[in-house]
Amino acid sequence: xxxxxxxxxxxxxxxxxxxxxxxxGLAESAIDASMVALKRHDLEAAARIIEGDxxxxxxxxxxxxxxxxxxxxxxxxxxxxxEVVAALxxxxxxxxIGDYAKNIARRVPAIRGDGHIEPLSLLPAMAGMATDMxxxxxxxxxxxxxxAAQRVCERDRAVDDFYNSxxxxxxxxxxxxxxxxxxxxxxxxIAKNLERVGDHATNVAEMVYYAATGRHMGERDQGDAVPLNxxxx
Amino acid sequence: xxxxxxxxxxxxxxxxxxxxxxxxGLAESAIDASMVALKRHDLEAAARIIEGDxxxxxxxxxxxxxxxxxxxxxxxxxxxxxEVVAALxxxxxxxxIGDYAKNIARRVPAIRGDGHIEPLSLLPAMAGMATDMxxxxxxxxxxxxxxAAQRVCERDRAVDDFYNSxxxxxxxxxxxxxxxxxxxxxxxxIAKNLERVGDHATNVAEMVYYAATGRHMGERDQGDAVPLNxxxx
Numbered sequence: 001x002x003x004x005x006x007x008x009x010x011x012x013x014x015x016x017x018x019x020x021x022x023x024x025g026l027a028e029s030a031i032d033a034s035m036v037a038l039k040r041h042d043l044e045a046a047a048r049i050i051e052g053d054x055x056x057x058x059x060x061x062x063x064x065x066x067x068x069x070x071x072x073x074x075x076x077x078x079x080x081x082x083e084v085v086a087a088l089x090x091x092x093x094x095x096x097i098g099d100y101a102k103n104i105a106r107r108v109p110a111i112r113g114d115g116h117i118e119p120l121s122l123l124p125a126m127a128g129m130a131t132d133m134x135x136x137x138x139x140x141x142x143x144x145x146x147x148a149a150q151r152v153c154e155r156d157r158a159v160d161d162f163y164n165s166x167x168x169x170x171x172x173x174x175x176x177x178x179x180x181x182x183x184x185x186x187x188x189x190i191a192k193n194l195e196r197v198g199d200h201a202t203n204v205a206e207m208v209y210y211a212a213t214g215r216h217m218g219e220r221d222q223g224d225a226v227p228l229n230x231x232x233x
Numbered sequence: 234x235x236x237x238x239x240x241x242x243x244x245x246x247x248x249x250x251x252x253x254x255x256x257x258g259l260a261e262s263a264i265d266a267s268m269v270a271l272k273r274h275d276l277e278a279a280a281r282i283i284e285g286d287x288x289x290x291x292x293x294x295x296x297x298x299x300x301x302x303x304x305x306x307x308x309x310x311x312x313x314x315x316e317v318v319a320a321l322x323x324x325x326x327x328x329x330i331g332d333y334a335k336n337i338a339r340r341v342p343a344i345r346g347d348g349h350i351e352p353l354s355l356l357p358a359m360a361g362m363a364t365d366m367x368x369x370x371x372x373x374x375x376x377x378x379x380x381a382a383q384r385v386c387e388r389d390r391a392v393d394d395f396y397n398s399x400x401x402x403x404x405x406x407x408x409x410x411x412x413x414x415x416x417x418x419x420x421x422x423i424a425k426n427l428e429r430v431g432d433h434a435t436n437v438a439e440m441v442y443y444a445a446t447g448r449h450m451g452e453r454d455q456g457d458a459v460p461l462n463x464x465x466x
Contacts, residue, residue, distance in 0.1 A: 068318055071304045085301055092325065171418060175411040182404050185421060192422065 024138040030101030035124040046108035056098035063091035086211035100193040133201035146212040149205040159198030166191040257371040263334030268357040279341035289331035296324035319444035333426040366434035379445040382438040392431030
């Protein structure tokens with residue numbers, strides 16, 4: 001590659017990083033906003049979150065176009081190619097995090113926000129843990145910092161534990177409040193969505209680690225957290 | 234492109250299609266197997282499904298490598314590039330369908346399969362509808378048939394309706410059987426996973442349509458199905 005090509009590549013990859021940072025910021029804000037909408041039972045805010053998700057989708061399409069153009073025109077090798085492919089995949093994951101915010105917003109009408117469901121207060125704390133992971137892993141991507149990425153992975157267990165605790169709390173709540181079972185079921189799905197946001201942050205961390213080092217972080221278990229031995233049965 | 238290049242491209246894209254067909258076959262079988270394991274409460278079969286998911290992941294990695302090599306070496310334009318990018322994305326979606334099978338398998342230990350939860354009998358029927366969509370959309374991909382892809386999309390509503398009906402049935406069941414709420418909650422998640430399989434088949438259908446025609450099928454709503462006005466509250 002001559003100097004001109006290298007500079008053009010660096011500019012393109014910088015643009016990719018910028019787009020992904022923008023997507024990540026929107027996805028985090030959407031999760032935070034969905035928690036506020038939920039607590040306030042704010043249907044208009046929920047509608048805005050659902051509508052706003054399109055912006056993230058458009059940015060993902062831009063990342064795809066740019067990444068494919070970059071691979072086709074500049075034929076990057078080894079480290080550079082790994083980074084472009086990582087950017088492409090990370091954009092896909094961030095888009096899915098945006099989808100979770102949208103899915104949570106869709107459940108706002110189904111859940112009364114007047115505080116009569118006590119476990120509702122646990123969800124924003126769980127959301128905060130998950131969005132912190134998203135922000136930190138995107139910072140690690142921007143800084144090409146594999147150690148920071150690894151530290152994000154280590155926090156996924158805490159999110160899983162929080163999820164398992166909410167699952168048990170909600171099952172107990174359902175047994176004691178049969179008339180609120182439908183609302184509690186929607187909250188179960190929201191908790192599961194947030195648990196998945198943590199999983200996705202972990203997936204991104206693994207991609208960042210691989211892009212930066214060329215090595216895999218080691219096999220880790222990333223499936224659905226399934227609490228067994230719950231309160232019922 | 235000279236004749237040699239065209240032939241090499243055709244061979245590569247044929248290999249991509251072959252890998253995706255293989256992934257699709259494995260993902261469908263895994264969903265079917267998860268339903269059998271669930272009905273029989275077969276923990277060993279569930280463990281095999283979880284283990285078998287790795288094979289799908291490996292195939293996805295192969296698709297990625299091949300697609301990136303194809304873009305970098307052959308710099309395909311327009312129609313051809315669209316098809317390679319579609320293959321890359323479809324592989325990602327099929328991998329997620331495999332993950333749903335794994336997630337269902339993980340819930341097998343939490344659900345007693347002795348028929349005392351009547352709504353359990355609804356899940357295999359729903360799974361059949363969803364896997365039929367997956368098979369038909371991958372056939373449409375193999376045949377580059379945009380009309381067949383469109384017909385798959387039209388069936389997603391039936392899966393969503395089925396899901397909403399199961400949601401209501403399970404909520405009612407929970408109210409009447411508080412001691413089985415935890416098991417029923419796991420079944421809710423399984424139903425949601427199957428509903429997502431239908432959504433993903435729809436996403437693939439849109440990619441197949443776009444790859445074959447260069448046009449988008451038109452904006453469609455693909456979010457979480459959220460049943461409102463359920464039986465409770």
